[in-house]
Structures are given as structure tokens and as C-alpha cells.
Amino acid sequence: MDRLLIEGGRPLFGRVAVSGAKNAALPIMAATLLVDGPVRLERVPQLGDVATMEALLAQLGVTLHRPTDDSLELLNTDTSRRRAAYRLVRRMRASVCVLGPLVARRGRGVVPLPGGCRLGDRPIDLHLRGLVALGAEIRIDRGLIVATARRLRGARIHLEGPRGPTVTGTANLLCAASLARGVTLLSGAASEPEIVDLGRFLNACGARIAGLGTREIEIQGVSQLGGACWQLIPDRIEAATLLLAGLITRGVVTVDRCVPSDLAAVLEALATLGAGVRTGPDFVTVDGRFAQRPGSFAAAPHPGLPTDVQPQLAACLAAIPGRSAIQDTVFPERFGHVAELNRFGAQLCRRGDTTLIEGTHALEAAPVVAPDLRAGASLVLAGLAARGATVVHKVLHVDRGYERFAEKLAALGASVERRGQMATAWSPSPRLPG
Ligand code: UD1
Numbered sequence: 001m002d003r004l005l006i007e008g009g010r011p012l013f014g015r016v017a018v019s020g021a022k023n024a025a026l027p028i029m030a031a032t033l034l035v036d037g038p039v040r041l042e043r044v045p046q047l048g049d050v051a052t053m054e055a056l057l058a059q060l061g062v063t064l065h066r067p068t069d070d071s072l073e074l075l076n077t078d079t080s081r082r083r084a085a086y087r088l089v090r091r092m093r094a095s096v097c098v099l100g101p102l103v104a105r106r107g108r109g110v111v112p113l114p115g116g117c118r119l120g121d122r123p124i125d126l127h128l129r130g131l132v133a134l135g136a137e138i139r140i141d142r143g144l145i146v147a148t149a150r151r152l153r154g155a156r157i158h159l160e161g162p163r164g165p166t167v168t169g170t171a172n173l174l175c176a177a178s179l180a181r182g183v184t185l186l187s188g189a190a191s192e193p194e195i196v197d198l199g200r201f202l203n204a205c206g207a208r209i210a211g212l213g214t215r216e217i218e219i220q221g222v223s224q225l226g227g228a229c230w231q232l233i234p235d236r237i238e239a240a241t242l243l244l245a246g247l248i249t250r251g252v253v254t255v256d257r258c259v260p261s262d263l264a265a266v267l268e269a270l271a272t273l274g275a276g277v278r279t280g281p282d283f284v285t286v287d288g289r290f291a292q293r294p295g296s297f298a299a300a301p302h303p304g305l306p307t308d309v310q311p312q313l314a315a316c317l318a319a320i321p322g323r324s325a326i327q328d329t330v331f332p333e334r335f336g337h338v339a340e341l342n343r344f345g346a347q348l349c350r351r352g353d354t355t356l357i358e359g360t361h362a363l364e365a366a367p368v369v370a371p372d373l374r375a376g377a378s379l380v381l382a383g384l385a386a387r388g389a390t391v392v393h394k395v396l397h398v399d400r401g402y403e404r405f406a407e408k409l410a411a412l413g414a415s416v417e418r419r420g421q422m423a424t425a426w427s428p429s430p431r432l433p434g
Helices: 022-034 048-059 091-106 123-132 169-177 193-204 234-247 262-270 307-318 336-342 373-386 405-411
Strands: 003-008 012-016 039-042 062-065 071-076 108-112 137-141 146-149 156-158 184-189 209-210 216-221 229-231 252-256 276-278 281-289 296-301 322-326 346-353 354-359 368-369 390-395 415-419
Touching: 003 373, 012 336, 012 405, 022 039, 022 048, 022 071, 022 091, 022 169, 022 234, 048 062, 048 091, 091 108, 091 123, 091 146, 091 346, 108 229, 123 146, 123 156, 123 169, 137 373, 146 184, 169 193, 169 209, 169 216, 193 209, 193 229, 193 405, 229 322, 234 252, 234 281, 234 307, 234 373, 262 276, 262 281, 296 307, 307 322, 307 354, 307 373, 336 346, 336 373, 368 373, 373 405, 405 415
Parallel strands: 012 252, 039 229, 156 184, 296 322, 368 390
Antiparallel strands: 003 390, 003 415, 039 071, 062 071, 108 146, 137 146, 184 216, 209 216, 252 281, 276 281, 322 354, 346 354
């Protein structure tokens, strides 16, 4: 069984570098389906989800090659493949990112519906409505999305749902509109840094996209995209998790190779809790040795506090005596970590879309099960702070989104030991053809 053994109660000290962003890697890898010519991506993390996207692209006729540990070359070699395999799509919701590129470049995309997940109901109605507005014909046939189009055409599309903008929906439509005839205006679009990175990558390939980082994006369609070399942005969720590891263990941790401005809401939360926070051009230091106080927070779309940090922040609040609260309006069902965190001796309970927390200074080690990626990370943080030997089972969930997590924590002085196989293995081609 895959599990992490943690001997907790040791403050973490030192410097650690973050990897490239998972949530930039996935849509950018999918976007290479649009491109004629070779693409080289730098700073690609070796993660479970990246391995799934590699396998999915290979199944769709892309040849992939890893010239170094953190770079990836991709080339479309068989454009007749247009059907994404269920065995891969079911592993990861972000597989839906291939839909827009397939229909825009190959005229047809058949992608299994992603289905529900542990964060609750996650519809893709906004993706589909946007593609229909661009002229795609869409039908759902026995759980498969079948999207077809001769050449998409530009349109005005409002992308905001009741819970705010959709991130992967914006990615799908950015990709599709890049090859559409005419101009597309996306309003209510996601402004997350990973979407900006995707748009800049597409522009490097010859797309014409303006307004990235705002809620209004304009795309002037082009007839073809060419290859490019692109370095992915750093993973701000990994950076936030490592900073929170410094806070919860009451240590001093410097996170290198990050973009502090992308972490503004997280740094504000750290300061509210009483941590010392210092930023430089590409690093952040958190000092958790000061007295900590409880607080109330709400996860929201960018530039708000990321929902992907909500469970890890909840773990930190569980380790601070007093009453705290954390609301999640983006995924109001994101509570997989609550029952497991209670095993450490804190008291957390759910009220609607909010977790109420009665924290304690004396978390105690416990056996727990990671229910999903970020909930798993929150349990690792609690284990680092809790006195005694914690076992986090099903740590494969954590491999999906954190590169060499145990190694990085150990380098900061944590006592962590990984048991079982890692979920990051996928065998790329020895080289690209041609
Ligand atoms: C992406 C991220 C995920 C993050 C989430 C929110 C990737 C690969 N994944 O997921 O890590 O937690 O953004 O920041 O980047 N919604 C609709 N209709 C739709 C689409 C979404 O109602 O068609 C709702 C969802 O149920 C949710 C909210 O909108 O409540 C935001 O979801 P969305 O931004 O689409 O999340 P993902 O793109 O799947």
C-alpha cells in the first residue's frame, strides 16, 4: 500500500524550490494538439496527473519525449485520432482540456464525460455552451461528449457560472477560439496565473490573445499555430503548501523559484495568523515562530484565496488554539479533509459551505486516509505538526499534484518516509520523429 510515515512535532527550517505548475502544465500540454510543429516545454513536473496527460496525448497521436527530467517535447504525429480513452479520462477531470483543441484542430473530439468527483458536483456546461457558441455541434451519447465542427467561428461568450468563472472552461475556449475564424470575446473569464500562462504559450505559437489576467479576453483567430519553446510558471499551490508547512510546524521556511505576487492572498492569510512573511523577487520566507492567532477566511476565484489551498489552511487552523472558520464558495462540498483532521484531536465541523474549527496546540499523531489531492496534503501538514507517528494512507492522491513532496519535506528537516510505488511513471518515446 502507498503510504507516508511521519514522525511529527519537528519545526521545519531551510530553503526549498517549487516545481512547475501542474495546472499550467495540463492545459498547455493539451493545447499542443492545436499546434503544427514541435513544442518544447520546460519545468514540467513529474506528477501523477502529468503522467496521465502524457498517456492521453500519446493515445491521441502525439509523440512525447523527455530530453531531461523536467522538459518535455511534443509533436502531433497522427491527427486522425479524435477519441479520448475512458480508462485515462476517468483518472483525471482535467482530461476535458483536450476537447476544445480536438474539435478546433481535428474537426471532431469524442471525450467521455468526466463525471462527479470528491469535490462535489463539477459540471462542464459552460465549456459545452461556449463551444456551441463557436459553432461546434455537440451531442451527448451514452456518457460521451461528441463535438464536431468544420471551422469554428468567433463569438461573444459569457463564461461565468453561479460559482464564478471556470478555469478549465476558459482554457478550452481560449484554445478553440485561437483557431476560429474571426474574433472571440470571452467575458467572465478566469484570470488565474495558469490561464495567463496558457494564453502566453498560445501567443508564442502564433495566436493573437489580448486581455490575459483580466475577466475580458479577446482572441483574434488565426488559421494555424506553429511550434514553440515554453517555460511553465512555478506552482503557486505547491509554494503555498510548503509555506503552510513552515507555519504549522512553527519553523522558518523559504520557498524559492516562486512568484510572490501570485501568492498575495496566501501571504495575507499567513500574516493574519501571526506569521512573519518576507518576500523577494522570486522567494518568500515564512517565520512561524511567533504567537499564532485564529482567523476567518474564504476561498474565492483569483485573486482570492485559492480553493486548492483551503484544506491545507484548515489543517493550520486546526493547530492554532481558538475558533477559526474557512468558507469555500468555489467548491462548497470540499470537505474530504474534515473528518480525517478530527483524528488528530482538533474539532472541525461543517456548516453549509464553511468549516468551523476549534483548534488545539496539541495535535496528536493518527492513522488517516488521503481522500483526494489537496485533502491529502492537508493531512500531511497535520502529521508534520502532530506529536508522534502518523501514517497517511493512499498517498498516491498526493503524488498527483506534488513532485517529490516527501523528499522536499525531508530536506527541510521533516521525518517522513514514503512506502509503496509512486504514481508518476509513464514511458515517453526515446526521441521525436524527424
Ligand atoms: C480548476 C483547477 C482546480 C481548481 C479549480 C478552481 C485545473 C486543472 N484544475 O478546476 O485545481 O480547484 O479550477 O480554482 O486547473 N462550474 C460550473 N459549470 C462549468 C464549469 C464549472 O458550474 O461548466 C463550477 C464548478 O462546479 C465549480 C466552479 O464552477 O463550482 C469552478 O470550477 P472550475 O473553475 O471549472 O474548476 P476546474 O476548471 O475543473
